[in-house]
Amino acid sequence: MVLHSLRAGCTPFKGRTRRRPATNDTNPGEHPMPDAASATTRPTVALFATCLVDLFRPSVGFASAQLLEQAGYRVEVPEAQTCCGQPAYNSGDNAHAAAIARQVIEAFRGYDYVVVPSGSCGGTIAAHYPDLLRHEPQWRQAAEELAERTWELTRFLVEVAELELPGVDHPGVTTYHDSCSGLRELGIRSQPRRLLGQVRGLELREMDDTDVCCGFGGTFCVKYPEISERLVSDKVANIEASGADMVLAGDLGCLFNIAGRLKRLDKPVRAYHVAEVLAGTAQRDAAIGEGEA
Amino acid sequence: MESRAQYFKPAAREALHNPDLQQALANVQAGFVGKRKFVVDRFPDFEGLRERGRRIKDHTLANLDVYLEQFEAQVHAAGGHVHWAGTQDEAQKIVTDICRQADARIVTKGKTMAGEEVELNEALEAAGVETVETDLGEYIIQLAHEPPSHIIAPAIHKTRQQISDLFNEHHHRGTLKDKLREVPELVDEARGILRQKFLSADVGITGANCLVAETGSLFLVTNEGNGDLTHSLPRVHVAIAGIEKLVPTLEDAATQLRLLARSATGQDMTAYTTMVTGPRRAPDTDGPEEFHIVLLDNGRTRMLEGRFREMLRCIRCGACMNHCPVYSAIGGHAYGWVYPGPMGSVLTPLIVGLDRTRDLPNACTLNGRCQSVCPVKIPLPDLLRDLREEQYQHNLTPRTTRWGLAVWAWFARRPRLYNALARAGIGAMGRIGRRKGRFRHLPLAGGWTAGRDFPAPQRTTFQAAWRQQRGANR
Amino acid sequence: MSDARERILGRIRTALGREGPPDAEATRSARQAAVGDGPSQRPEWQGDDLARFQQCLEAAAGTWVAVPSMAEVGRAVADYLAERPAGTAVHRAPDPALDAVDWPDHLTVETARDGRAALVGVSRALAGMAETGSLALASGPDNPATLAFLPDYHIIVLRTADVVPWFEDIWARMRQTDGFPPRSFNFITGPSRTADVEQTLQLGAHGPRSLHVVLVET
Ligand code: SF4
Numbered sequence: 001m002v003l004h005s006l007r008a009g010c011t012p013f014k015g016r017t018r019r020r021p022a023t024n025d026t027n028p029g030e031h032p033m034p035d036a037a038s039a040t041t042r043p044t045v046a047l048f049a050t051c052l053v054d055l056f057r058p059s060v061g062f063a064s065a066q067l068l069e070q071a072g073y074r075v076e077v078p079e080a081q082t083c084c085g086q087p088a089y090n091s092g093d094n095a096h097a098a099a100i101a102r103q104v105i106e107a108f109r110g111y112d113y114v115v116v117p118s119g120s121c122g123g124t125i126a127a128h129y130p131d132l133l134r135h136e137p138q139w140r141q142a143a144e145e146l147a148e149r150t151w152e153l154t155r156f157l158v159e160v161a162e163l164e165l166p167g168v169d170h171p172g173v174t175t176y177h178d179s180c181s182g183l184r185e186l187g188i189r190s191q192p193r194r195l196l197g198q199v200r201g202l203e204l205r206e207m208d209d210t211d212v213c214c215g216f217g218g219t220f221c222v223k224y225p226e227i228s229e230r231l232v233s234d235k236v237a238n239i240e241a242s243g244a245d246m247v248l249a250g251d252l253g254c255l256f257n258i259a260g261r262l263k264r265l266d267k268p269v270r271a272y273h274v275a276e277v278l279a280g281t282a283q284r285d286a287a288i289g290e291g292e293a
Numbered sequence: 294m295e296s297r298a299q300y301f302k303p304a305a306r307e308a309l310h311n312p313d314l315q316q317a318l319a320n321v322q323a324g325f326v327g328k329r330k331f332v333v334d335r336f337p338d339f340e341g342l343r344e345r346g347r348r349i350k351d352h353t354l355a356n357l358d359v360y361l362e363q364f365e366a367q368v369h370a371a372g373g374h375v376h377w378a379g380t381q382d383e384a385q386k387i388v389t390d391i392c393r394q395a396d397a398r399i400v401t402k403g404k405t406m407a408g409e410e411v412e413l414n415e416a417l418e419a420a421g422v423e424t425v426e427t428d429l430g431e432y433i434i435q436l437a438h439e440p441p442s443h444i445i446a447p448a449i450h451k452t453r454q455q456i457s458d459l460f461n462e463h464h465h466r467g468t469l470k471d472k473l474r475e476v477p478e479l480v481d482e483a484r485g486i487l488r489q490k491f492l493s494a495d496v497g498i499t500g501a502n503c504l505v506a507e508t509g510s511l512f513l514v515t516n517e518g519n520g521d522l523t524h525s526l527p528r529v530h531v532a533i534a535g536i537e538k539l540v541p542t543l544e545d546a547a548t549q550l551r552l553l554a555r556s557a558t559g560q561d562m563t564a565y566t567t568m569v570t571g572p573r574r575a576p577d578t579d580g581p582e583e584f585h586i587v588l589l590d591n592g593r594t595r596m597l598e599g600r601f602r603e604m605l606r607c608i609r610c611g612a613c614m615n616h617c618p619v620y621s622a623i624g625g626h627a628y629g630w631v632y633p634g635p636m637g638s639v640l641t642p643l644i645v646g647l648d649r650t651r652d653l654p655n656a657c658t659l660n661g662r663c664q665s666v667c668p669v670k671i672p673l674p675d676l677l678r679d680l681r682e683e684q685y686q687h688n689l690t691p692r693t694t695r696w697g698l699a700v701w702a703w704f705a706r707r708p709r710l711y712n713a714l715a716r717a718g719i720g721a722m723g724r725i726g727r728r729k730g731r732f733r734h735l736p737l738a739g740g741w742t743a744g745r746d747f748p749a750p751q752r753t754t755f756q757a758a759w760r761q762q763r764g765a766n767r
Numbered sequence: 768m769s770d771a772r773e774r775i776l777g778r779i780r781t782a783l784g785r786e787g788p789p790d791a792e793a794t795r796s797a798r799q800a801a802v803g804d805g806p807s808q809r810p811e812w813q814g815d816d817l818a819r820f821q822q823c824l825e826a827a828a829g830t831w832v833a834v835p836s837m838a839e840v841g842r843a844v845a846d847y848l849a850e851r852p853a854g855t856a857v858h859r860a861p862d863p864a865l866d867a868v869d870w871p872d873h874l875t876v877e878t879a880r881d882g883r884a885a886l887v888g889v890s891r892a893l894a895g896m897a898e899t900g901s902l903a904l905a906s907g908p909d910n911p912a913t914l915a916f917l918p919d920y921h922i923i924v925l926r927t928a929d930v931v932p933w934f935e936d937i938w939a940r941m942r943q944t945d946g947f948p949p950r951s952f953n954f955i956t957g958p959s960r961t962a963d964v965e966q967t968l969q970l971g972a973h974g975p976r977s978l979h980v981v982l983v984e985t
Contacts, residue, residue: 317965320965320966321966323966324962324966336808336810337808337809337810337811338808339808341808342807342808342809345802345803345807345808348801348802348803349801349802351801352797352798352801352802355783356783356789356794356797356798357779357783358776358779358780358783358785358789359789359790359791359794360794361776361779362776362789363791371948377769377771377772377774377775378771379771379774379775383771427973428963429961429963429964429972429973430961430963433963433964446962446963446966447963448963448964449966451964452965453964453965456964476964476965476967476969477969479964480961480964480969480971480972481971484971484972484973487973488973491973492883508948510948510952516959516960516961516962516972517959517960517961517972517973517974518916518959518972518973518974518975519972519973519974521912521915521916521951521953521974522913522916522917522973522974524951525906525912525913525916525951526913536775536779541795541798542798543934543938544806544807544934544935544938545802547807547933547934547935547938548807548808550934551807551808551809551934558962561810561823561898561899561956562827562899562900562901562954562956563956564827564955564956564957564958564959564960564974565953565954565955565956565959565974566901566953566954566956567951567952567953567954568948568951568952568953569950569951569952570948570949570950570951570952571950572950573950574907574946574949574950576907576908577906577907577908577911577950578880578881578908578911579880579881579882579906579911579912579913580906580911580912580913580950580951588775590775590778594775594778594779594782595778597778597779597782597783598781598782
């Protein structure tokens with residue numbers, strides 16, 4: 001292998017180079033800002049609901065669509081969507097993950113924006129697809145191009161749509177859990193808080209360790225249930241100690257984990273996806289893990 | 294030490310139910326995390342410093358042969374000896390031979406993780422040399438015959454009562470039974486005992502926090518001062534360090550020192566930061582007559598080759614484990630080898646082997662907090678995921694997982710079928726669980742429902758409901 | 768074990784894809800390119816370096832006093848010891864800079880070749896580093912290294928003119944000095960300490976229980 005190490009001063013890896021967001025830690029990657037378009041001319045957004053929302057909580061999908069429409073976008077839900085491939089990817093099964101990634105790329109080709117109500121699935125697409133497809137240059141390019149168009153919901157609403165919420169009420173004290181992938185791969189932290197600040201009657205009270213993992217971790221929670229239970233117990237203790245009567249997050253995986261533990265312990269705190277409160281549908285729908293009255 | 298990483302699951306379970314350990318672990322988060330944040334926040338551009346640290350290490354690794362040779366030449370020029378150890382056995386032989394030639398009866402040791410890696414204590418004891426750990430934490434676990442549970446604070450898993458008991462047994466022949474003693478008293482007692490060892494040691498063994506090619510020096514960073522007493526008092530000083538510990542210049546060492554203390558203990562600078570270069574000079578009135586440095590490979594050149602090179606940037610600060618929720622829950626011993634937490638979950642499989650460490654890359658939620666604090670920006674979650682990929686390729690992933698993934702992927706790639714089945718399945722599940730809103734038990738989901746309820750789905754899938762409301766084409 | 772040397776270096780060269788012998792000069796300029804020309808990111812402060820030094824030293828549990836001349840150091844040491852159960856026996860480093868010290872009669876002052884017999888040790892620092900409040904001492908016949916570690920009370924004499932801002936300044940200075948690097952070049956930042964028992968900070972682990980700096984105004 002011919003490497004111009006001395007001239008370049010730094011031998012390239014024999015392995016791959018990784019593509020990650022501009023700063024791969026706590027800061028968001030750079031995304032191009034759109035022209036300030038008026039509501040009527042706003043383009044079409046493809047909603048990637050994610051498999052968890054599709055299967056277990058359609059109300060999050062509808063709330064997301066409603067918010068996007070309020071901001072003046074036309075919303076479509078491409079039919080060929082299933083899952084982003086994360087379970088395979090995080091299990092080292094890159095062949096299956098790549099096959100699904102290619103399917104997602106195809107399904108969302110041509111849309112101006114792809115919006116995902118999940119930092120975790122959004123992170124998989126925006127921060128990991130290009131790396132996953134590194135061996136197939138054309139697909140890699142397509143993945144990079146998709147990554148540029150892909151946005152986590154709250155970040156899109158704040159940074160692209162510049163949405164002003166039209167008079168949503170939700171009285172009560174709430175706390176917010178920062179989901180790890182959204183926080184560290186996409187820089188989601190201020191955006192949901194900014195939006196929640198526009199909800200009338202809602203007091204946001206931060207819990208301790210809001211940025212510490214809830215113990216979900218995809219398949220982790222079933223592979224290492226006891227460790228996972230400890231982590232979610234710590235999270236629930238912090239939620240309780242905050243004095244909030246509601247906990248919000250931007251990822252359904254974390255929310256199912258947290259709500260599942262809250263319910264097992266018979267805690268009265270209710271759990272919702274942040275989109276449900278922003279869209280005003282949380283008032284109507286039963287909280288995660290709660291029965292219909 | 295022999296790796297016990299294959300027993301991760303039972304060891305983790307035991308740790309979760311060990312009240313002493315849990316009490317001790319509560320101190321980790323409180324102590325390290327807050328202190329690091331305080332000093333990092335007041336540093337003008339810590340992000341820039343991390344980036345510089347990353348670049349220095351990447352550059353050094355890309356030119357490792359050049360810098361190792363430069364380092365070696367400078368050690369020779371200062372009158373020291375350089376030894377190269379490819380493996381554990383070679384490292385053990387080099388060090389025991391030096392001790393034999395020095396007629397050593399007592400060896401004092403400063404904390405060295407490379408030394409732990411190659412089981413130096415065991416080899417020295419087998420060679421009939423009394424070996425005394427002098428870092429207080431290392432001393433405590435040596436009395437307890439336990440491996441370290443943290444790379445910076447080796448005895449962090451021990452409570453004060455346990456330490457009182459150990460000292461009672463070893464220093465007082467059990468006469469202070471069950472007495473809980475105060476910290477100053479315990480520290481002073483160890484100081485008195487170890488002072489005698491320092492003064493009578495024939496050989497002092499230390500690790501190195503970094504090696505400087507420019508001058509052939511090593512840096513030792515401690516708070517206790519034990520490292521300095523270890524290398525300054527005996528006739529012979531032996532240091533052992535991984536080959537990746539190198540930096541090119543003194544300025545680069547300064548960058549690394551600025552990163553290290555802040556990331557490790559939340560200090561701007563530790564009490565003692567020492568640069569050691571060779572043995573005593575002719576006119577000196579103290580210091581060792583011989584200086585030896587053992588450069589250890591033990592799997593590192595293998596890492597240099599491929600995508601795990603980034604792991605060789607590690608400066609062993611421990612920040613990743615301090616910020617790891619899994620480490621905080623189970624402590625260091627469950628990881629089964631000398632390096633615990635996130636960095637250990639990457640390093641152990643690479644050094645010990647993939648097949649005996651199957652849990653390590655998987656026992657992580659990929660939450661990324663470790664990466665966000667790593668002073669040299671090692672993408673630990675990505676490396677763990679890469680190890681999972683290696684496991685998958687080497688057929689080390691459990692068969693049920695592989696089948697499960699294959700079946701799921703088969704459906705996920707057939708959206709129409711997937712959507713139809715999902716609608717039917719979710720409809721049924723929703724009908725059963727809708728009223729209560731959750732399940733206490735679910736078939737095949739025992740891992741989840743042991744400690745959590747499973748929230749019931751709403752009536753149908755999003756896709757189905759959306760198309761029903763909005764028409765088929767949207 | 769020179770075959771181990773060849774094996775390790777060989778594996779490194781294979782891993783790095785080296786074709787010919789490496790060129791040390793090119794590597795140095797490559798470092799420049801990778802790391803940049805400017806200095807490392809480092810702490811910054813308002814006000815003068817001496818004040819920063821004093822402040823950081825205090826934060827590290829060190830104490831200090833300023834005296835107008837080298838002669839006055841003796842009085843300052845005596846005052847310091849008078850308030851402590853430290854006795855009156857002082858082991859001073861042979862450093863000629865300390866020859867100008869006027870030692871009060873009630874102190875027994877011995878010139879030490881090492882620190883083995885010392886309860887109170889007096890050394891001289893070559894420099895003070897403002898960024899962390901550290902003292903830089905070079906081992907050698909003038910300042911035996913063990914005198915800084917074995918005493919319970921360690922007193923360091925430092926000229927205020929020798930306080931510099933950053934690490935980089937220390938290196939720049941030291942590279943000009945004959946005999947650099949010494950066997951042991953020590954940055955000392957406060958007294959010895961440990962937190963190995965329940966993360967509780969305890970001073971005086973193995974080295975000095977207290978560290979006192981006498982600043983000689985110049
Ligand atoms: S991986 Fe990074 S954070 Fe962990 S010990 Fe190494 S340098 Fe420190």
